[in-house]
Amino acid sequence: MRQLMIGNAAVARGAYEAGVRVVASYPGTPSTEITESIVRYPDIYAEWAPNEKVACEVAIGASIAGARAMTCCKHVGLNVMADPVFTASYTGVNGGLVICVADDPGMHSSQNEQDSRHYAKAAKLLMLEPSDSLECRDMTREAFALSERFDIPVVLRLTTRVAHSQSLVEPTDPEIVPLKDYVKDAAKHVMTPANAIRRHVIVEERMKALTAFAEETALNRVEGQGSPIGVITAGIDYMYAREALGDSVDYLKLGMVWPLPEAAIRAFAAAHEQVFVIEELDPFIEDHVRALGVSVIGKDAFTLLGEYTPAMIRRVVLGQADQPAAPAQMNVPVRPPVMCAGCPHRGTFYVLKKLGLTVAGDIGCYTLGAAPPLASIDTTICMGASVSAALGMAKARGASFNKKLVSVIGDSTFIHSGITGLIDIVYNRGANTVIILDNSITGMTGHQDNPTTGKTIRGEKTKQVDLELLCKAIGIDRVTIADPFDVKSFEAIVRREVEADEPSVIIAQRPCALLKYVRYEGHCQIGDQCRRCHLCMKLGCPAISLKDGAVRIDENQCNGCGLCVNVCPFDAIHKEA
Amino acid sequence: MSTTNIMIVGVGGQGTLLASRILGNALVQEGYDVKVSEVHGMSQRGGSVVTYVKFGDKVWSPIIGQGEADIILSFELLEAERALPYLRPDGQIIVNTQQIDPMPVITGAAQYPADALEALTANARVTAVDALSLAKEAGTSRAVNVVLIGILASQTKIPKERWLDTIRQTVPEKFQAVNLKAFELGYRYAQER
Structure with missing residues (x-):
């Protein structure tokens, strides 16, 4: 029966139908629901890993061991896993390996607008890009097959509007994919220089084979009836272009966005008087097409910024005016996201604001502490940077500055990459104060368990990382557990700890107000x-x-x-x- | 090849996602091609939220542009005013008259517009409803979303039984009774106007 599915659920469905056995991820909007949806299928091993690098390595190991495996992340998560990804390109796969990355044009829930397609080119990987949920399902299945056929990790690239739009999918039965044999093969799996030098030759040969495959695959197709105008596009932009331009232009629809089909692009361009490249974010396709000597209209008429719309495409390609519409009402105040009523972070930021401290911030719900009236946060860079950047600030400006400086980082983010920064503080004789905002869950991405919650992705009980013992074990002697709603006591603790001449950690403990078991009376x-x-x-x-x-x-x-x-x-x- | 476009707007936490799921599932069962575009993540935290629901013989883009919405279903008064440029000139607005102050109003940096409902009626056909009171009458203030779905449903050609079935299939069993009642109150309110 046809069902409405968000793209992320359709990727999970595709992985299930392709016989995936291991899925390891770290949550990140707009990719989170892929791995959450995997949990619906009981025979798949799924996990939330401490961070994307670990998740990717788990998937690589599973692939080497003979299983079809997948890891899913948001665009900035791919930066974290880049190290293993570039070398997995050299080792290739045993069981099919799919890396699903979701970009966020328009930055609905992200700190930058990077275009992950560059990774496919840089790491010499095959990249597919679906346009709706049905293609999410189909291309995920195809990705596993191509991974094994070409002995390569395949990257599936989504954008927010594909990941979080529902469209119709007709589920089919899963394939029976047996575990492949595991055979020790050091020349393929041990990337010492001597072995890697030989593997690099294979990687370059593989790129040639993939470029030839790009010419013949049905993933790339030409649609149209011989219009003088041609449009080269992929992903959600294909849907926008189809809606905006209908049958008035011809399309070269790219489902495989790296490597690109050079002969097909040349032939398409030769058959059209005017060719547009329609792609959000960077001129990734456009630059390659131009390098082939093909003249196209792209970013000079569109934009590098934000999301595209059908109206924008209609305006640029057909010169058509936008739909008549009521003017925007002038007196409508903005409604930025805010911390929820009952949010435990509110107590922490109230105190930090009152004390006038410099606050190195991090990635999570508590980033909202940057907004008025709390307006406490000075920096937000990436996962974990609150801890390490604060060490840099203290080293740059000295002890007196450090006594007015704290880092704030959530429990999951601390495990992700805050712990390494804290080790740096201990090792390099810092005296920073780090506040771990322990709300007992990964909040912003919608309540995922993590190593500090004592439960796995399937809700099974497991060992719980004890933050206090962890901090003490790496050499933090001053660890205080405090309740951010006990404002007077919390303020006294912060005042005391920033004054200390040695590193300190305050664990601000109170669960997220949206957790089901959190019930305040009246x-x-x-x-x-x-x-x-x-x-x-x-x-x-x-x-x-x-x-x-x-x-x-x-x-x-x-x-x-x-x-x-x-x-x-x-x-x-x-x-x- | 035209589609019918419904824009659901509100404040993060009001349950717009469940409303869009009920609507989307009902439309699928009616045999339409359907696309629903949601936004998750940071903007859900008490910010303005927008969901697009489009249906017809064939839907390409999942998003709705300015001047393209046939219906705006607004969970909050101010958010309807914000969404006004998305409405077609002959479009309709169904609005919950509940007012939720955004943070700039709370901090005193801005005023909640006093004439929000007038701004809507000057520009569109408007069905205004105190959905919060009807939701409380049904049993929980959290059922505002399903009250509004009831009002929307009463203005479509889709049979009522289809909507009730969809709510039974979409809502967890222990919340079904209250949601079915909320739907009924919204449905009747719109019919009795």
């Missing part, structure tokens, strides 16, 4: 004692607002966490059952 109410000092407004709680100078608490939004009760200096806020 909700908060403003009483007559309110002196309108508006201190509670500094919390940036979505349930607390001002109407004509008076504070009010919206009981539909309030979850009764009581942080405002603790902050109010006049005991004017109380809990109502």
Whole structure:
């Protein structure tokens, strides 16, 4: 039966139908639901790994051992796993190996807008790019077959609108794919220079074979009825172009985006008076087409920034005006994302803001601590950088600066890559204070378990990494566990720890307010004692607002966490059952 | 080859994703080609959220551009006003009159527009409803989404039984009774207007 599936669920379905046995990933929007969907299929081993590099290595090991394996990540996750990826290109595969990466044009939930197609070129890999959920399923299956046929890891590239759009898929039965034999083969799997030199020859020969394959595969196809205008496109842009341009142009639809079919591109260009390349982000296809000596219209008429739309394509290619529409209303205030009512991070940032500290931030829900009114965070770079960048800041500016400096990092992000920065602080005689925001879950990506939660991706009980013992084991003598909602005590602890002349860790422990087991009683109410000092407004709680100078608490939004009760200096806020 | 385009807008946490799933599944069972575009991740945290639902004989792009929405189903008053440029000139707005202050209003940096409903009615056919009260009447304030689906459903040609079936298939069993009641209240409200 045809079903609506988001692209991510369709990738999982394709992997299941292709007989995948091992899937290891780290969550990251917009890729997370692939691995979450894998869990629906009971016979597949699935895991959340501590980070993308580890996840990729687990998948590589499974492939070498003879299983079809997959790892999934967001675009910046591919940076983290780049090291094993480049060498896996040399070792090739035994069981098929698929690396699924989801780019985020428009940065719906990301810190940059990188174009992961460059990785396929740089690492000399085969890359496929689906346009809708059906192609997500079909190309994932194809990716495993091609991986084994060409002895190569295959990268499946999605973008947000493919990953998170639902379209129709008709599921089919899974293939029976037996585990391949494992045979020790040092020349293929031990990448010493002597072996790698020989493997590099094979990699370059493989690229030639893949370029020839690109010419003949049905993944790339020409559509149209002989229009003088030709459009070369791939992924979601194909869907936008089809909607915008219909049958008025011809299409070279690329399902395989690396390596590119050079003869097919030349022939398509020769058959058309005008050729457009329509691709979000970088001129990846365009640059290659131009290098072939083919003249095209691309980024000079489109843009390097953000997402494309059918209207934009209609405007550029056909010169058609946009649909008539009501003007944007001028007085509509923006609605940026905010920390939820009851969020444990709110207490932490309230204190950090009050103390006027420099805050090196990290990647997670708590990045929202950068927004007013909390506005505490000074830097956000990448996973783990809060810890290591703060060491750099302290080394650059000295001890007095360091006493006004903290790092904030979530529990999952700390395990991902904060721990290595903390080891650097210990080893290189830093005196930084690192606050681990331990909310007992991976929050921003939608509640995934991680090594600190004591549960696996399937909810099975497992050993729980003890953050306190971990920090002590690497040489942090000052580790304090604190409740960020006990504002007075939390403030005193932060004041004490930043003053210390040795490294310290504060574990701010309180679970995410959205976890099912977190239930606060009743909700908060403003009483007559309110002196309108508006201190509670500094919390940036979505349930607390001002109407004509008076504070009010919206009981539909309030979850009764009581942080405002603790902050109010006049005991004017109380809990109502 | 035209499609019908429904834009669902609201505030992260209001349950727009479940609404789009019920709508999408009902349309699939009616035999349409359907695409639904969601946004997950950071913007879900209390920010403006937008979901596109498109259906017809064949749907290419999953997104809806300015001036292309036949219906805007808004879970919050201000968000309907924000979405106004996406409405076709002859399009319709179904709006929950509930007001949720965005952070710039909470901090005093901006005002919640006093004339939001007037701005809508000046530009479009509007069905305004206090969906929060109907949801509470059904049993939970969290059922605002299904109240609004009920109102939308009453204005489509899709049989009511199809919607009820879809809710039974889409919503976990322990929440079905309250959601079916919320749907019924929304459906009847729109019919009795």
